[in-house]
Amino acid sequence: MRDFRQIIEILKEYIAYQKRAGRIYDKDVAKLLNISQSKFATIKKRNSTPYVELLEYCNRENICCKKIFFD
Known part of the structure; x- marks a missing residue:
């Protein structure tokens, strides 16, 4: 199972792909x-x-949760 920092990176990749944006921030x-x-900064x-x-x-x-939480 991925930790939250890894999940953030997965979400950033997904968001960048969906929005066709370059850089996605926290x-x-x-x-x-x-x-x-x-709150996000504290959680991170x-x-x-x-x-x-x-x-x-x-x-x-x-989105399938399996893609976010597991490899």
Whole structure:
């Protein structure tokens, strides 16, 4: 199972592909997960995974959670 830092990178790649954008920042990921930037920074620093927010995002975007959480 991936840790939160790895999950962030997976989400950034997905977002960049979907939006055809170059660089995606942590604030962009926080916004999509409906988390404030300060809370996101704390979660990232502690390397704890916000499962509820990630699962809600996967449900909204019709993304298979397996692709995000596992290799």
